[in-house]
Amino acid sequence: MATLKFLCFLILQLFLVANCEGVEVGFYNETCPNVEIILKETTKHYISIAPTLAAPLLRMHFHDCFVRGCDGSVLLNSTKGNKTEKDEIPNQSLRGFQVIDATKSALEKECPGIVSCSDILALTARDAVSMINGPTWPVPLGRRDGIVLILLEASKNLPTPFDNFTTLKTTFGALGLNVKDLVVLSALLTNTQTKDYVLSQLYLHGSTFFKDFGESMVKMRQIGVLTGKAGEIRKHRAFRN
Numbered sequence: 498m499a500t501l502k503f504l505c506f507l508i509l510q511l512f513l514v515a516n517c518e519g520v521e522v523g524f525y526n527e528t529c530p531n532v533e534i535i536l537k538e539t540t541k542h543y544i545s546i547a548p549t550l551a552a553p554l555l556r557m558h559f560h561d562c563f564v565r566g567c568d569g570s571v572l573l574n575s576t577k578g579n580k581t582e583k584d585e586i587p588n589q590s591l592r593g594f595q596v597i598d599a600t601k602s603a604l605e606k607e608c609p610g611i612v613s614c615s616d617i618l619a620l621t622a623r624d625a626v627s628m629i630n631g632p633t634w635p636v637p638l639g640r641r642d643g644i645v646l647i648l649l650e651a652s653k654n655l656p657t658p659f660d661n662f663t664t665l666k667t668t669f670g671a672l673g674l675n676v677k678d679l680v681v682l683s684a685l686l687t688n689t690q691t692k693d694y695v696l697s698q699l700y701l702h703g704s705t706f707f708k709d710f711g712e713s714m715v716k717m718r719q720i721g722v723l724t725g726k727a728g729e730i731r732k733h734r735a736f737r738n
């Protein structure tokens with residue numbers, strides 16, 4: 498009896514670990530099995546032409562996660578009378594929306610209404626960075642797209658270059674990220690030339706940076722995800738359904 502109870506406990510724990518984020522590896526296995534292949538092909542097409550797009554795509558994912566969680570809200574275009582976070586100052590220099598658009602339309606052809614824009618952004622950031630020989634990290638799927646937009650949230654929630662370390666610690670801490678996450682994730686915040694140099698040096702010297710970066714990305718991509726019946730699966734990257 499005790500053994501049976503222990504087994505039940507163990508199974509329950511495994512179940513909780515597998516579902517603790519509400520997202521899972523293989524989420525689209527039945528509904529859109531080629532999602533990762535299609536996304537990789539499209540991303541590769543763009544990154545092979547313009548490798549410098551990898552950095553802004555990673556930044557886009559970070560800006561998405563820090564405002565209402567990783568819900569794809571950064572992707573929404575402003576409409577008449579409704580300004581979205583995409584047009585707020587910290588987001589005005591974001592680039593790479595065409596990559597998300599291309600993947601979204603390829604996936605809508607393959608399996609309409611199934612794959613969320615927030616999942617597409619999380620996967621694209623990961624694949625683009627790994628395509629330029631950067632770190633990689635697992636991305637379980639099943640995020641849904643946000644429908645709540647509050648003007649000026651990006652300006653309020655995203656860190657600015659004028660924030661001191663204490664403010665940055667508070668901003669990251671409020672989202673469940675610690676000082677190590679802050680340091681590691683911000684390490685790519687240099688100009689492109691230095692970034693390439695830093696990445697190659699880290700690679701050559703077997704630093705634990707790639708591992709640390711991947712671990713912090715795993716924490717970041719979990720922030721405030723919408724699952725189940727929350728939010729929606731957007732038909733178009735730029736507009737709510």
Ligand code: HEM
Binds near residue numbers: 553659685686
């Ligand atoms: C710690 C607080 C942070 C601040 C204050 C900050 C601020 C900035 C600023 C001002 C830029 C230049 C934008 C421009 O070209 O106009 C930038 C670029 C960038 N940021 Fe951050 N950032 C922070 C954290 C992060 C994190 C956590 C990530 C990734 C997970 C990240 C990824 C990047 C990347 C990849 C670029 C280069 C983008 C490009 O080349 O277009 N940043 N950041």
